[in-house]
Amino acid sequence: MIYQKDGYLYQQSDGETMEIRPWGTNSFRVRSTRYPEFTGRKNALTMPVKAASVTPQVDEKGQSGQITNGQITARLDVYGNLAFYNQQDKQLLQGYQRTRVNEMNPGKDALKMAHFNSALDLDWHEFKGNPGGDFGLKVRFESDRQEKIFGMGQYQQDFLNLKNSKLELALRNSQATVPFYISSKGYGFLWNNPAIGDVTFAKNLTEWHARATKELDFWITAGETPHAIEEQYASVVGTVPMMPDYAMGYWQCKLRYQSQDEVLAAAREFKRRKLPISVIVIDFFHWPKSGEYKFDPVYWPNPKQMIDELHEMGIKLMVSVWPTVDETSSHYQEMRDKGYLVQTERGVPITMNFLGNNGFVDFTNPQAQKYLWKLLKKNYYDQGVDLFWLDEAEPEYSVYDYDNYRYHDGSVLQVGNRYPVGYSKAVFDGMTATGEKNVINLVRSAWAGSQRYGALVWSGDIDSSFQALRNQLCIGLNMGIAGIPWWTTDIGGFTGGDDNDPTFRQLVTRWFEFATFCPVMRMHGDREPHEKPLGTTGGGKMPTGAPTEPWAYGEEVYQIMQSYMQLRQNLKPYIKRQMQAAHEKGTPVIRPLFYDFDGDAQAWSVEDQYMFGDQLLVAPILYQDEHQREVYLPQGSDWINVYSGETTPGGTTLTVKTPLNQIPVFVKATADKSLLATFKVLQ
16 A cells, blocks of 8 residues: 655555655655664654655555655655656666566556566565564665666776676775765665675676564765765765864874884974875774773873874874773673673673684774763863774674674674774764864774764775775775765885885885875785784884885885975865865865766776866876876866876867876866966975
8 A cells, every 4th residue: 555644655565664854855665664663763864854745645555655856756656666867767776576467457557667577576674583683684676787886985896887796785894885875877876774694786687685683774966966965965974074184184194013112203204205104093903902092101191291292293183092991801791781782692702812802892882982082172172182093894704604793782693893983983973072073083994974984994904005096096986976075095005014115115106196086095004024023012113114104115115205295295286176175065175987977977987096176187097117108088078287287178088107206197278277286396
């Protein structure tokens, strides 16, 4: 039976209730449940939306209905067919329905919506009861083989268009599922379900799968441009704060500064060389034991004095925080007794084994969030620490047996992908409560909505290779489309780089150039050869990698890095305008060419170039010994080569030379001349 109530469209069938309600501009939220009522969980849809004044249409017998909200219409019939259309009545998405419609004698209108008269007896969605409660859920849609799909977060692969891909909906080190995508057909889709599962964008069908859930929940929007779709999505899930000015500069990090003296020595050398630096980072295990959340006094005897000196040099300090709590640490028993740690369904409650047996803080528990912030505030923030690096944010289980872990909000199978949202929220809420504005936290994982809490996501512990660099380009672009505009990488990759290896020096140079045109420019890595630990106790146990500072790779590389650091500094007024757009509208800072040139068919197929903001086109060097490459300049603008000053009309493919000190960059001919002038530092 189909009916309307309070301006929403409903269907009841076989003990299941489905609701289609307007939710934001040109958008619907679709939910379905076999329970007596919906859970009430908003998941990623946390922003307030205005009530839409719409009147669903239902036929007299309750056999079919439709509802329109601005530019999108949903049509539903009693035989299970569901489809969405834009304002030109072009079909955007249709449920994958395979039933014996002739035997039902549904009439002409219903037959129009049925894709096949089939003996398969497949509904577009199905709940399958799991032993002990909840349901496994599959949701299927028809596949358009020509469709292109972009977004979905961070997956370590070197292609941008996700059509014909299968993606795990789960968090791992270097993998962050953010389940929103934009389609080339003119719609955006959010899988508003934090359950562990997978999605397949196959030729024959699209299928979403949740391993354990209480209800179906997705959001769909229609728009005439990618800009419109992205902005409508941002309006319901939230946007990043305004990025603070300092964060737009250069960040220096390594695995790992072992002591207060090492940090100050590096900072002083930056200043002696007159290199622009905004942030310096103290990495993990500067603490005496996981879960103590404080500096080890043996190696960090006077943190406030250190931080004061950094601030005098104009450098902000970021410190690493892990969610691990060693079972022998001073807070473990209290946190366990109060239910602030992740629980296990089987076995002892140890979720990570690293320098001891550890539990993870349960960031789906609001009280655990507050407990952790009190420790961070007392031992770091009150000492002058400016921002936090929220590592291990998936969290990184020693064994990814998702079915064996349980959070305050439910089993990890059911709610696991929300974990990093709570992690970012814990520090964001704490910082804002102190009066801080424009909070930013470096974090290793995210889900839809993380951006609201100042999440600057980086791409995890990736290897040092040109293949990894190619992966990062596609990851950064898809993260932006998925609603996470603050994104960064470890320049040069995290593991496997040797400062003295000519191949690595080439790689780190090309990566450095690419990072200049990323939302955040941040050096990091576990370089070879390693140095010995400083001691045998506390924070002295861990070794450190070789230097990562710009002067560590030889004079030629140093001169190039010095120029690009200055360029980044010169670009800060331009970057600030892009960050304003990200804050106000959710606009990705880096984005594929089609985002700004959707009327150019070729722009939808270019996967190795991107726009850095609205005026700069960047074509990074992604292969070893690549001395020239092709660059496509999209239609809709003339383009100026920042090195030669030559102007080329849009719709042109050029072959450009790429010496080691040059990354191809083109400026829109209509851009302010001052933007082009910033690149003189490279000449």
